[in-house]
Amino acid sequence: MVLLPLTFQIPKFNQVSRFCMAMKKPEETVVASSDRYEMRIPHVLSVAGSDSGAGAGIQADLKTCAARGVYCSTVITAVTAQNTVGVQDVNIMPEGFVSEQLKSVLSDMQVDVVKTGMLPSTGIIQVICQRLKEFPVQALVVDPVMVSTSGDVLACPTIISVLQDELLPMVDLVTPNLKEASALLGGMPLNTISDMRHAATLIHQMGSKNVLVKGGDLPDSLDAVDIFFDGKDLHELRSSRITTRNTHGTGCSLASCIAAELAKGSSMFSAVKISKQFIERALNYSKDISIGNGPQGPFDHLCRLKSREQSSYRQGSFNQSDLFLYAVTDSGMNKRWDRSITDAVKAAVEGGATIIQIREKDAKTRDFLEAAKSCIEICHTHGVPLLINDRIDVALACGADGVHIGQSDIPVHAARSLLGPDKIIGVSCKTPEQAEQAWLDGADYIGCGGVYPTNTKANNLTVGLDGLKKVCLASKLPVVAIGGINHSNAAAVMEIGVPNLKGVAVVSALFDRQCVLEETLKLHATLVEATALSPAK
Ligand SMILES: Nc1ncnc2c1ncn2[C@@H]1O[C@H](COP(=O)(O)OP(=O)(O)OP(=O)(O)O)[C@@H](O)[C@H]1O
Ligand SMILES: Cc1ncc(CO)c(N)n1
Ligand SMILES: [Mg+2]
Known part of the structure; x- marks a missing residue:
């Protein structure tokens, strides 16, 4: 009789290991032993x-x-x-x-x-x-x-x-x-x-x-x-x-x-x-x-695996055109303008934002959850999906439509197994290699940037329009451009003319302004005009 070892050799798995050990019931538990990693x-x-x-x-x-x-x-x-x-x-x-x-x-x-x-x-x-x-x-x-x-x-x-x-x-x-x-x-x-x-x-x-x-x-x-x-x-x-x-x-x-x-x-x-x-x-x-x-x-x-091979992206409830005007909230800006997160989201949605991401780096989990719940109500009455930045636990607890995660957050495949097949998962990518990996791991879209320098993210490498174009051409997933995008440069971004660039994600251009509604209406009109002219259309 031949007995096969039941452990998998996983080199370089520190990241996942740390995440998994922090969770009560992870998809994969990685246990470090003296000279190798064992993944359960x-x-x-x-x-x-x-x-x-x-x-x-x-x-x-x-x-x-x-x-x-x-x-x-x-x-x-x-x-x-x-x-x-x-x-x-x-x-x-x-x-x-x-x-x-x-x-x-x-x-x-x-x-x-x-x-x-x-x-x-x-x-x-x-x-x-x-x-x-x-x-x-x-x-x-x-x-x-x-x-x-x-x-x-x-x-x-x-x-x-x-x-x-x-x-x-x-x-x-x-x-x-x-x-x-x-x-x-x-x-x-x-x-x-x-x-x-x-x-x-x-x-x-x-x-x-x-x-x-x-x-x-x-x-x-x-x-x-x-x-x-x-x-x-x-x-x-x-x-x-x-x-x-x-x-x-x-x-x-x-x-x-x-x-x-x-x-x-x-x-x-x-x-x-x-x-x-x-x-x-x-x-x-x-x-x-x-x-x-x-x-x-x-x-x-095994249909899902096959349908994935047959099409360039996952079959699901995600609609790529939702990436058109992607609004990302910022707690600092809301504080500065003395508005609640729900008021900010309501104004953006009413102004024509097609998807909302709530990004709360400092809020207490309980407050974050309550705010997310009321934002979902607003978004869903307008047929707009709502994503949560980073926090899978909050996304699950509030019934959000999905999450947006970065390269150093939870791995996409682990997020997918926690969230199930139907939630939207977006990943920040700067390179064609990261875009390929996001597709392999089962993401729905990628966010590529910073296209322009921005002060919402410290030490964020700028990829420029060239970097954005390179990633878009390599990506099998739809792309939303992010980083320093506003009314004056949004048209230039959309006009790079690559079919899978589906929209722009903005923070300051909407939320670091006195009237979010007005800014969103204006940016929406700019994007409509730019995409009508864009060679990719
Ligand atoms: N035609 C169908 N379309 C969609 N869902 C279906 C259909 N038939 C069954 N289901 C779903 O499949 C699941 C299994 O239900 P079902 O009542 O057929 O069980 P079952 O009789 O024990 O199945 P089986 O004996 O064929 O294994 C349920 O969730 C049911 O709603
Ligand atoms: C062996 C076996 N188990 C369960 C069912 C019920 O569908 C079946 N038909 N055969
Ligand atoms: Mg049956």
Whole structure:
């Protein structure tokens, strides 16, 4: 037998190391030992059945975790002969051997989160409970697989009482589909969203801390609606229902995505929301693929990686034209003109700013958070996104649309894994190499500068119009120019004539002035005129 070392050699990782050790539950923990660095990646253990068609079960869990950047180990509970037509046969693993597999992984491999799928015998459920008591983990997500959407029975009803009595009280989240929720509730019919809400509260009483009743199979529903209950509040999670036959394995993939996001440090509710979006996007991307001849095909979990290769930037909710007039707040300037941050943001947005970044270097976190929340309200009523400078924690806590980070802040890939796939991430870049790295790491745009000298940033190297042009030509991401830009030079910046320069970011030209509204209106008009003339248009 060959034993492979499970550590990764990471030279020159001091920066990440410092960041990671400061966080409670980082995506990657880098531990310095005497002569090398060891990087730990978040780890989900999937305890589930094998699907020979590889759309559901263990195979879906492995692909989902890979797509989410999380390591996945596996304990196999059953092997199914299965394809797009249905389940032809099932071979259940002996419980003693399931127990051995659990011990092998849990005793050695630092598992963060356990996700269970097909648990086909009461004995198997009991050994899982025993092993988890012996080797506790951070969270347990249980997809109580009993009946697949194809109607095939994957666990007999005798497991229900053990599930309820022994496993559910240990569980952080249970994710039944409609048939499974009904089975847990003694056959209660579930036909409407109101039935699902009621079911979620009843299942919660069985001991699981959180419950997600999945409505993929809800009849006559235009949306795909799931109900989440945390013991206090009921949330209705809606996504558009994708018209496709390729929905086999959505349940397994949803639960393993939740486990993966939890392992990365997300809260339960945001893990659930991110995962629902992941399924919606993957189904949308895979809606036309054709595998097998049966009624329900598999989807493609790695779609995001592929769609990224096919286009020059990440597919997401980010609209490049939002970079057109990018206003960055400054607490010093607000103080000087005796205005609140919300008044400053309101005036900029009303004057035509297309995106706002709140940059608060000195404020107390609590004040920053409160100000950010009221700014978001203003921005969102005008359809303008709001980003937070540097502070991922504040961005997450206030529900901002994203962050802007610098070269010495948290690495983009770590920010991405904390923020999820849909938040906007911008990075300051001065060179083509930094722009390339930002793209590789999953950023949405880059800010390039200082184009002109500026006094808002001490010792900031000026790249000039030439440097800006060089970065724009090399960048695969849209670019916003920053640094010393004002009414008199904005046109010259936009007129360098490179297609992916999408706008200018300004601080003093708007906020170090008496009337922010007037200045913003003026700059907006200048930019409109300049881009109408620009050769890149
Ligand atoms: N056509 C669809 N479009 C968008 N989302 C869907 C669609 N079908 C299912 N979903 C979503 O996928 C997730 C899994 O739901 P579903 O009710 O299908 O689970 P399941 O029956 O356990 O899945 P399976 O047995 O196929 O693995 C839910 O979040 C659900 O809303
Ligand atoms: C092995 C396995 N687990 C779970 C499901 C539920 O989709 C399935 N069809 N097969
Ligand atoms: Mg289904």
